[in-house]
Amino acid sequence: MSGVWVWIDHAGGKLAAISLEVLGVGRKVADGLAQPLTALVTGSDVQGVADAAFNYGADAVLGADDPSLADFRVEAHGPLVAKLAQEREPVVLIAGASTRGRDLSAWVAAELDAGLVPDGIDVEISDGKVVVTRPVYAGKLLADVQVTDGLQVISVRSRALPPAAETEGSGEAEWVDPVVAEDDLATKITGFESSAGKVSLTDARIIVSGGRGVGGPEGFEPIRELAQVLGGALGASRATVDAGWIPYEHQVGQTGKTVSPDLYIASGISGAIQHQAGMRTAKVIVAINTDPDAPIFKLASYGIVGDLFEVVPALAEEFRRRLGG
Amino acid sequence: MKVVVCVKQTPSTTAVFRVQNGSVRWDDPGGKPNVVNPWDEYAIEEAIRLQEKHGGDAIALTMGSEESKEALKTALAMGCTEAVLVADEAFEGSDTLGTAHVLAAAIRHQQDVQVAVFGKQAIDGDTGQTTIQVAVKLGWTPLTFVSEIKELDPDAGTITVERLLEGGKETVSSRLPVVISVVKEINEPRYPSFMGIRKANRAEIPTLTAADLDLDAGSAGKAASKVDWANVYELPPRDTSVEIIEGDTVEEKVKKLAERLLAEKVI
Ligand SMILES: Cc1cc2nc3c(=O)[nH]c(=O)nc-3n(C[C@H](O)[C@H](O)[C@H](O)COP(=O)(O)OP(=O)(O)OC[C@H]3O[C@@H](n4cnc5c(N)ncnc54)[C@H](O)[C@@H]3O)c2cc1C
Ligand SMILES: Nc1ncnc2c1ncn2[C@@H]1O[C@H](COP(=O)(O)O)[C@@H](O)[C@H]1O
Numbered sequence: 001m002s003g004v005w006v007w008i009d010h011a012g013g014k015l016a017a018i019s020l021e022v023l024g025v026g027r028k029v030a031d032g033l034a035q036p037l038t039a040l041v042t043g044s045d046v047q048g049v050a051d052a053a054f055n056y057g058a059d060a061v062l063g064a065d066d067p068s069l070a071d072f073r074v075e076a077h078g079p080l081v082a083k084l085a086q087e088r089e090p091v092v093l094i095a096g097a098s099t100r101g102r103d104l105s106a107w108v109a110a111e112l113d114a115g116l117v118p119d120g121i122d123v124e125i126s127d128g129k130v131v132v133t134r135p136v137y138a139g140k141l142l143a144d145v146q147v148t149d150g151l152q153v154i155s156v157r158s159r160a161l162p163p164a165a166e167t168e169g170s171g172e173a174e175w176v177d178p179v180v181a182e183d184d185l186a187t188k189i190t191g192f193e194s195s196a197g198k199v200s201l202t203d204a205r206i207i208v209s210g211g212r213g214v215g216g217p218e219g220f221e222p223i224r225e226l227a228q229v230l231g232g233a234l235g236a237s238r239a240t241v242d243a244g245w246i247p248y249e250h251q252v253g254q255t256g257k258t259v260s261p262d263l264y265i266a267s268g269i270s271g272a273i274q275h276q277a278g279m280r281t282a283k284v285i286v287a288i289n290t291d292p293d294a295p296i297f298k299l300a301s302y303g304i305v306g307d308l309f310e311v312v313p314a315l316a317e318e319f320r321r322r323l324g325g
Numbered sequence: 326m327k328v329v330v331c332v333k334q335t336p337s338t339t340a341v342f343r344v345q346n347g348s349v350r351w352d353d354p355g356g357k358p359n360v361v362n363p364w365d366e367y368a369i370e371e372a373i374r375l376q377e378k379h380g381g382d383a384i385a386l387t388m389g390s391e392e393s394k395e396a397l398k399t400a401l402a403m404g405c406t407e408a409v410l411v412a413d414e415a416f417e418g419s420d421t422l423g424t425a426h427v428l429a430a431a432i433r434h435q436q437d438v439q440v441a442v443f444g445k446q447a448i449d450g451d452t453g454q455t456t457i458q459v460a461v462k463l464g465w466t467p468l469t470f471v472s473e474i475k476e477l478d479p480d481a482g483t484i485t486v487e488r489l490l491e492g493g494k495e496t497v498s499s500r501l502p503v504v505i506s507v508v509k510e511i512n513e514p515r516y517p518s519f520m521g522i523r524k525a526n527r528a529e530i531p532t533l534t535a536a537d538l539d540l541d542a543g544s545a546g547k548a549a550s551k552v553d554w555a556n557v558y559e560l561p562p563r564d565t566s567v568e569i570i571e572g573d574t575v576e577e578k579v580k581k582l583a584e585r586l587l588a589e590k591v592i
Contacts, residue, residue, distance in 0.1 A: 011492060073497075074457065075466060099470055099490045106454035109422065110461035115551030116421060118452045136557065138448050140342045141349065144556040186466040190485070191496035200491055206592065230592060248510050249489075254338055254448060255363055255509055263591040274338045280563070284591045286582065287567070300567045302585055304578050314579040319592070322583060 001151070003090040004030040006058070007040045007081060009100050010049045015056070017203050018096035018156075020163035023056045025123055025156055026094055027164055030059075032125030035091060038062050040084070041173065042077045044070035054169035061173035068182045071189045072100045078107030079179045085151060086112060092130055097155040105155045115147030121160040121281070130154060138254045138277035158202045159260045160281075198233075201252070206232030206263045207282075209252055211275075212239040213268015213289065213308055220246055222312040223267055229316045229323065235259070235279075237269045253278035267308040271296025288312065326381040326479040329432050330372035330442045331459075332365040332400055334393035335449045344559055361396045364444030366514040367507045371474070372442045373404040374512065379479055382406045384435055388416060388427050394530050401525035402517030408528065409435075413535040418547025420554075421450075425458030427545045430538040432463060439479055443506040445470065453506070460504035468503050472510040 006026035009016040023039065030037035039053035041063035050061040062084065069076055085093060085108060093108060095101035097119045109116035120132040131146045132154055147153070201207065208230065210223040220234070227234045235257075236250040252259055254277035264282035269275060271287070271294055279285070280299060287300035288311050297303045304311050336342075337360045340351040352358055361369070369385065376383035385400035387393050388411040397408035411431045419427065432441050441463075446453030460467035472489040475496065485498040489508050517525070535545075543549050570585070572578035586592050 074469075078461075099488075102453060103457050103467070103469055106421075106457035107461055107467075109454075110425060110458035113422060113551075116452075116454060117552060118454055136450060137336060137340070137342055137349075137351075138338065138451065140340075140560065141344065141557055142560055143554060143558075146553050147551055148553050149551050187468075187497050187499040189495055189497045192493055193496075194493040196492065202491065263586065263589075277338075284586065284589050286586070292569075297567050297569070299563060301589075302582055303567045303569045304582060305569060306575065306578070310575045311579060314575045315582065318576075318579045318583045322587070323592075 001089040001091045002035055003038055003088065004033060004035045005038045005040055005085070005090040005093045007042075007093065007095040007101065007104055008049060008053055009096050009098055010041070010043060010046065013045065013048045015049060015052050016096070016098065018098055018101070018158050020056060021158070021161050022094055022096045022156060023053065023058065023164035024162050027057045029092055029094065029123060029125065029130055033091060033128065036060060038090070040081060042069050042080055047173070050173040051170075054171050055166055056164040057167055057169060060171065062176070063173060064176050064178050066178045068178050068180070068185070073185060073187055073189065074103040074107050075187060076178065076180050076185055078104055078111065082108045082111040083179050084176065090151065092152045092154065094154045094156065097157045101155050105153050109153040112151060114151040114153050115149065116153045117145045117147060118155045120154055120156040123154070123156070123161075138274075139258070139280060140277070157258075157260070195249070201233045201235060201250070201257045201259050204233035204259070204261050206230045207235045207252070207259055207261045207279075208232050208265045208267070209235030209237065209269060210240060210246075210267050211237035211269030212243075214240065214245070217245040222309065222316065226265070226312050226316040226319075229319050230263075232261070232263070235264075237275050266296050266300070267312055269296055270294045271299060326375065326379040326440070327435060327438045328372045328375045328381070328383045328440045328442065329435055329438050330365075330368050330383060330385050330400065330405065331428055331455075332369060332385055332387050332396050332444070333362045333447045334359050334387065334389055334396040335362040335447055338363060338448065342559070344557055347555065347557070349557055359392070359395065361399045362444055362447045364446055364448065364509070367509055367511055368442045368444045369400050369403050369405065370512045370514040371507050373515075375440060375474070375477065376406060379477070384409060386411065386428070386431055388412070388424060388431070397530055398525040398528070399517060401528050402521040403515055404521060408530050410530055410532045411538070412532050415535045415542060415546045418550055419545045420550040420552040421452055421454045421458055422551065423545035423549050425455055425462050427538070427540065428455065429459045429462035430540050431533055432459070434533065434538055439482075439501045440477075440484070441465075441502075441504045443504065445506050445508050456504055456506040463502075463504065465502045465504050466499045468497065468499060468505045471505045471507050
């Protein structure tokens with residue numbers, strides 16, 4: 001067995017943000033194991049993606065470029081990656097823990113009966129093995145996990161690890177044929193409603209969230225405005241989603257999104273344990289709450305005890321002035 | 326139509342964890358340490374709706390200990406027509422792959438299932454990988470992160486669903502059988518009815534073992550596991566104590582806060 005492989009997630013001919021992180025982890029693992037790093041590129045019209053992978057540190061690019069791979073369908077991409085891995089026997093396969101990366105890594109591990117460690121937030125090399133640190137029990141505990149035997153399939157969580165640096169890499173990609181013909185695929189993608197334009201919560205560096213303290217749908221306006229001034233995404237507690245004040249896609253927490261921004265501003269959020277599960281790994285947490293005993297203050301680095309309807313607009317104004325926006 | 330829904334019993338969302346001599350223990354301040362995995366409530370609801378619409382059976386399935394029958398009782402009380410416990414010492418210590426082998430065998434054992442419904446993920450391991458792996462083991466099509474079943478025709482053997490992905494919503498059609506995982510947007514789970522609870526308490530829940538499922542020893546359990554989970558530990562405490570920003574006016578407070586945040590280089 002030899003080689004470290006990373007599966008590249010991409011859209012519209014560009015690397016997904018998480019792919020830079022995956023290439024960064026891949027480089028670290030490849031160097032630690034003294035193995036070459038191969039980027040797997042599967043899709044249609046993906047020469048540009050292959051070139052970008054070289055530019056972010058891949059030693060080799062292997063993949064398939066075919067119309068049947070244009071959409072991400074795991075039943076097309078999974079068997080292809082599984083077959084390549086079976087033939088060429090890499091030591092490690094790493095993907096991002098996006099919806100696609102999760103599906104792909106689980107597929108390959110199942111098809112090859114390989115060990116799978118999802119959702120890593122850190123990786124170290126020990127005795128020739130990749131040891132993956134990952135949160136369990138909604139982030140209340142951590143586990144150091146490793147695959148004991150054979151191919152090690154790993155996925156890493158978005159924004160947990162540093163992205164690869166850009167280099168002047170170049171090379172020739174090796175293209176193979178897809179393994180499942182279009183007619184043999186059970187699924188057809190018939191529509192896509194893009195939420196492009198909105199800042200995605202999981203990729204956001206800054207998140208401003210509102211809780212029941214906003215009082216109603218209109219109460220999100222100042223929160224939304226502060227998010228805009230800071231170039232961040234809008235988050236929410238479940239209480240506000242359940243009340244129908246804001247769509248579910250904004251929910252942060254155990255039954256919403258798990259986020260890991262540099263800055264998380266919680267306004268009018270009490271900080272219930274299920275909310276914490278989704279945001280406690282944020283680098284800096286700011287709490288704005290009228291109740292000095294709210295549990296969110298136990299987690300926060302900075303707090304302002306006060307009415308969010310005064311504090312949040314004032315903060316937006318302050319940053320607008322300072323950032324000149 | 327026959328629908329199976331896979332449910333797992335997990336620690337409650339408010340459970341407090343401790344690690345003692347390498348093993349994980351938990352308790353719940355509310356006195357209910359174990360619950361149906363919250364994501365699986367949506368899966369149960371969707372399975373019941375399919376059964377109500379298309380007839381046939383909605384069978385709840387769990388792999389776990391005798392105690393996880395509680396999760397099956399909840400599923401029955403909500404409206405599942407049958408429940409099956411899959412339990413065997415040989416299954417203990419399974420990794421996701423082992424779990425997938427067992428669940429796939431148990432689904433196959435029900436015969437003629439057209440849709441198997443899963444939750445998005447289990448809140449203990451938080452892996453969200455079982456759905457795909459069961460689909461691969463069954464040779465069925467996986468459809469993950471489903472936010473709506475738009476159309477299902479058991480006779481034509483087709484299904485159309487909407488999937489909730491990072492970049493938007495995808496509509497995809499497939500031939501049956503399928504293994505789907507559902508997200509919270511799909512429905513609003515019902516509460517068990519009083520009659521449902523009474524019925525569930527009286528129900529006989531059959532147990533399937535490794536022998537019933539014709540599973541060889543190498544496919545599940547600790548010995549077959551390829552993942553070493555031994556090193557679980559408590560989180561290092563967040564190394565911050567909160568600084569409450571004081572000031573005479575709101576303007577003064579936000580000015581101080583802005584300075585702190587700029588100094589932290591997070592903006
Ligand atoms: C199975 C399960 C899963 C769950 N999953 C999630 C999840 O994913 N995400 C999630 O968030 N929750 C989740 N919850 C719900 C969670 O337990 C809490 O109920 C929820 O987080 C509370 O939301 P909140 O903080 O907005 O509301 P509250 O707890 O009501 O807090 C409102 C806060 O606003 C403050 N406030 C009021 N007015 C103002 C004002 N004018 N200015 C400033 N502050 C003000 C109050 O002091 C209070 O602290 C889950 C619960 C369960 C049982
Ligand atoms: N032991 C189990 N018994 C029944 N269903 C399970 C079991 N483990 C996982 N599942 C199902 O698989 C889904 C994903 O679980 P996981 O991959 O562990 O996050 C859950 O939401 C359940 O629907």
